[in-house]
Amino acid sequence: MAVSPEYLAILAVVMLAVGAVAGLIAGLLGVGGGIVIVPVLFHVLTELGVPEDVRMHVAVGTSLATIIATSAKSIGAHRKRGAVDDALLKSWGPAIFVGVIVGTAVAGYVKGPELSAVFATIATVVALHMAFGKESWRIANDLPRGVGKHTLAGFIGAVSAMMGIGGGTLSVPILSLYGYPIIRAVGTAAAIGFIIGIPGALGFILTGWGKAGLPPYSLGYINIPATLLILPTSMWLAPVGAKLAHTMNRTWLRRAFALFLAITAVRMFYGLLT
Template sequence: MCPMPDLLLIVELGVLGLATGFLAGLLGIGGGMLLVPFMTYILGAQKVAPDLAVKMAIATSMATIVFTSISSVRAHQRRGAVRWDIARRLAPGIVAGGFLASLGVFALLKGAFLAIFFALFVGFSATQMFLDRKPAPTRQMPGNAGQLGAGGAIGFLSGLVGAGGGFVSVPFMTWCNVPMHNAVATSAALGFPIALANGLGYAISGQGVHGLPAASLGYIWLPALAVIATCSVLTAPLGAKAAHGLPVKRLKRVFASLLFTLAAYMLFKGIAAAG
């Protein structure tokens, strides 16, 4: 029988789950941007090697999004905010890109590289969002082929950094003149195929890896998954409700400020691990 984490660890994971669930509903990011840095720290405290801790944090974060996204998207759908036409066109590419990242590339890369890549890409996304650049008024979502390609890029990048794709899909959709609240809601819906495809890939590609803690399924740490998923589904609807009550510009600034902070932390961790 697999050992359960101690009480303090359960409390820490529970608080993390409550916070990430709220942010998943508020910002459509699946909570991964918050989970990966904190899970990296928690796994390090459990004596997991730094390089492996980054990989397990990414994989465990992604697995929790399977549950968070369902709760979040139900809340957004009740307000009619999800653009299902966009979600259907992006989803096939997302699944293909996710499998390519999690089954192949992820296992080959060092955790230090993944941490630095996470930081740089998220920092770039945050800058674009914070500047609040207005898209050309005539720009629209691309056609079927374009959305298939965009979905592939979103799924692949999400697989490398353990996020639900909102840090790519929300800026992409707003750049194409999809209203911010619709972009956040649609991103929440896309979190499910992203998390499912990448989670399966992490579970398979992590089989037989040396140094995994007890109760791991490939790169996914099951005790953390259970606690965080249980708590996050409670607060995701609250975040979705808050998202529809905030002005668009403030929502973008909240999103960007969060990403800047977490990008800086992961850049520090990546440089330290590489050294």
């Protein structure tokens, strides 16, 4: 897996750029920077010749590691504006945590192509929602209680951990469908991402420990150089995105991001079929 210094320099620039976009998107839309990091890192690892069996796992694990810091920065910015619902976090937190443990365990034992298929499928659903969904759409006017609450929170935790994304990718549209204010959903989603990131990253370290074919300087399924390159720009721009979330119309950005996700999903499905 030897590469030239020139290629490594280009790789560093790409990772810094990915971190910038991921941080901005994380703060602005509350969807979690992982939805940007995972597909880009997956393609970078492909170019580096990382084996297919571990490629997607490394992309997901590394993404989860970056989400911890990015979410922490985003939380602070949203909390200053009163957009973080601590009561909801206390209510949903335990079930999300359990869901992350389950999702991480499952992801550690499924094959790379199967994990790619999960990511591509969820990315397609999210893209369709961002492109065509309306904030006025409702399933109900109140969030579910009891078993329904725990099931929903556990689902968000499990799928987010398997995809390497912050919980906002799923929690923002789900909360909105239950009549939750969009800005408060975005702010609270940043905190959900933090809950997902810590156990998720630890799980991917453990399940990837000693695996063959990992890129150099990896801690389990988490690649340390990629993490360190992504973090500075993502942490810098996450608060900027959070600030913009309270001041701008995000319709055009949602649709542009939906196009990016759709293209990513198509490329991943194409790769699985060829």
